[in-house]
Amino acid sequence: MTHEVVGRIEESGPELAALADENESLGKLSDRTVELLRSAGVIRLLQPKEFGGFSAHPRDFAEAVMAVARHDGAAGWVCGVVGVHPWELAQMDPRLAHEVWDEDPDTWIASPYMPNGIADPVDGGFVLSGRWPFSSGSDHCSWDFLGALVGDGKGRPAGPIQVMHVVLPRSDYEIIDGTWDVVGLSGTGSKDVVVDKAFVPEYRTIRQEQVQAGAAAEELGLTDSLYKLPFASMFPLGITAAVIGICEGALAHHLSQQKDRVAVTGIQVRDDPYVLYAAGEAAAEIAASRVQLIDGISRMYDQIEAGRPVTIEDRATVRRNQVRCAWRAVSALDEIFARSGGNAIRKGNPIQRYWRDAHVGLSHMIHVPGTAYHAYPLSQMGLDLPESMRAVI
Template identity: 30%
Template sequence: MLDHAQPHNGLATAAADIAETVADRAASAEAARRLDPDVVKAVVSAGFARHFVPARHGGKAGTFVELSAAVATLGESCPATAWSASLFANLARMAAFLPAAGFAEIWADGPDAVVVGSLIPVGRAEAVDGGWRLSGTWPYVSAVDYADWVLLCGMVPTERTPQARMFAVPRSACEIIHDWSSIGMQATGSNTVIVKDVFVPAARSFDRGDLFTGRAVDSTAACHSVPLQAANGLSFVTPALGAARGALASWTAYVSEKVRVGRQPGRPIVSPTPFELVLAESSTDIDAAGMLLARASAVADRGTAVTKEETARNLRDCAVVVRRLTDAVDRLFRAAGTTGQSTASPIQRFWRDVNAASTHVALQLEPAASAYADHYLRD
């Protein structure tokens, strides 16, 4: 595996410790279209679920720099596992925007409760005595089979325009439709969640707008004070960074052997020159992506000090980075040839997963470019 700079920290070290198990279960997880239960246990034990949990409930209220490095480490073994681990951390971060009484319920049994969810406002809720009644259908909720809580977004009617609110619902109150059929990120088990007229106490709900402004109700930790748009792209692009590194490592090992065999007497000569160009260009793209994401992570860790310009730059960087990573992995895939593209090769899995990740709504370049341009072209 090629070297790349990575900060030394507890979560990244824990991720490296479970990487072999994660890699060993990657193919079977794809076939099952859900993570292996032992892998989920390992991810939770490593500290991903508790990473952004408030310290008062046993969590770390940790940093994006630490999380990004750890997620990328997992992504080198299995991007779908990295994706899920990233969301375990980031959805717990969002749960900390609940009132204290609400998040005390989420972590009543400890900081390792698994929270998943969706910010898509496709549900509907109505106010009732003591809380809300929530109903709706939410597609693409990753790793929901292993959740303890599901954080869902619903629209609430008001006198003017409907308001988007977040609702924390026990996994036991949800119906799961196993309809995940994507060609990439297969093992994420991003299935559909249905909630039918479920009562949600007032303390387990908050205004979705608070996520975008970084205005947590009962926490002042930096990780609970950063505007969502300054941090959200990191949730989805860091697994792709790990996947690209994994693709590069697999491709390099495969091509090295191919060139070595081609030097043996009586074997067709394999010129290394085309591979050298691919290696140089793709490795540079991947290294540059890592540097940009390290900067974006450090910006997100500034919490309330993050400026509007920095928020727009983080949006831009995440969207551009995922394009560079996709280009790099596409280049490796093309250069791998027929044998390297075999279903027995991990290169094709990394290729599918990076391309699938690149389509996420949080990583689209057009809206990110528009937001960035607002600060420089439309004053």
């Protein structure tokens, strides 16, 4: 059954698509695009019900992100990234959730999670400094999730390495304009943010290991299976869903444009078996990517619902498939782009934007296949994974 949010996205789909070029030109989402996304409720899908959200099944979240990305890749990407943050916030001290959502349940939180800052311990919390690139949607967010290393009190990482996620209000960080000049996903506005000696109360922090395997949910006594899912399964979900949705959008435009296209030989493309074969194969590959991504997170959710623990083998399998889904879908997009004709490269043709957006999305670190593919056979052999590898599985 389709979630109501997906239905609202489809209703506003034509307008979202019409705004895509403006978003790319602005280098961030337009106010109208954000208004449509807020009205649909995409970012509230994984937000707890008690704070105005839906506490939805992760499948519904993935399908909503794909639906947005089919119309505008940048908007879908922001939904996939920003939309997972309410899920993590639900696992933190409830005081923070009240600060963020009591006045406005539609408050958005940006991120980047890479530990580019040092959080020095002080009485009651930490003092944080650093600079983080790739803060998607930051212009429309009032808070930011940032990755940080626990410091030694002198601005240097303490040993052994400890990674935290910290949450700061907009007043405690600076968004640096001019730092998002890119070839694809331009409309995401993934700018740099800078923090200079901001105090972060301890209740606005969480250790990465706590959310890595659902330990934070257990510590808080959360009963909803949604919040017991592993971070390295949930965080990639929205990003890969956006990439698949982008590929679905490109395929739809390709088929629409080929219907009446005449090749240089004078043959109508709809009578060219080679182009049609490629389109059919690409459609099957993109559909397989969608099904496998949703199946993986759904099986993990069902496992938690049934009271069975999620093992490192389970996590490695989901990550392996999630990475493969993205590469399979983009490879299929490459096949249809190559057969879309010379007009596909014109800036006024949405296909070239989908193609650029998909490749930039594929370059995200969660789509790098090396670690995910390496971890899977090790876990299936019952061998220990290095700590650096476990952190992303």
